Amino acid sequence: xxxxxxxxxxxxxxxxxxxxxxxxxxxxxxxxxxxxxxxxxxxxxxxxxxxxxxxxxxxxxxxxxxxxxxxxxxxxxxxxxxxxxxxxxxxxxxxxxx
Numbered sequence: 700x701x702x703x704x705x706x707x708x709x710x711x712x713x714x715x716x717x718x719x720x721x722x723x724x725x726x727x728x729x730x731x732x733x734x735x736x737x738x739x740x741x742x743x744x745x746x747x748x749x750x751x752x753x754x755x756x757x758x759x760x761x762x763x764x765x766x767x768x769x770x771x772x773x774x775x776x777x778x779x780x781x782x783x784x785x786x787x788x789x790x791x792x793x794x795x796x797x
Contacts, residue, residue, distance in 0.1 A: 717741050717762075724749035727760055737766040755780040770795055 705719030717729040725748050731741035743760045759779040767773055771792045778788035 724752040739764040755782040759785055
């Protein structure tokens with residue numbers, strides 16, 4: 700099971716930074732922009748690992764968030780490791796509580 704927690708911070712001119720800690724011993728800094736009011740793309744600019752982290756190591760992350768017309772928030776997460784190219788890792792759609 701994978702869990703992560705972090706902080707999303709807005710920057711100047713539509714830039715956004717996500718700092719996340721993952722439960723398998725990795726931290727990531729992901730930076731990107733909000734080119735529209737309904738999308739956000741983030742890509743890793745830094746990855747750190749704890750001593751003893753299991754391989755294969757993650758080498759790159761990319762996330763695309765999109766606010767769908769129905770009000771749901773969709774996230775597509777991409778991951779590359781030492782053994783794999785950047786590929787779709789997760790697709791999730793968050794629905795507002797009613």
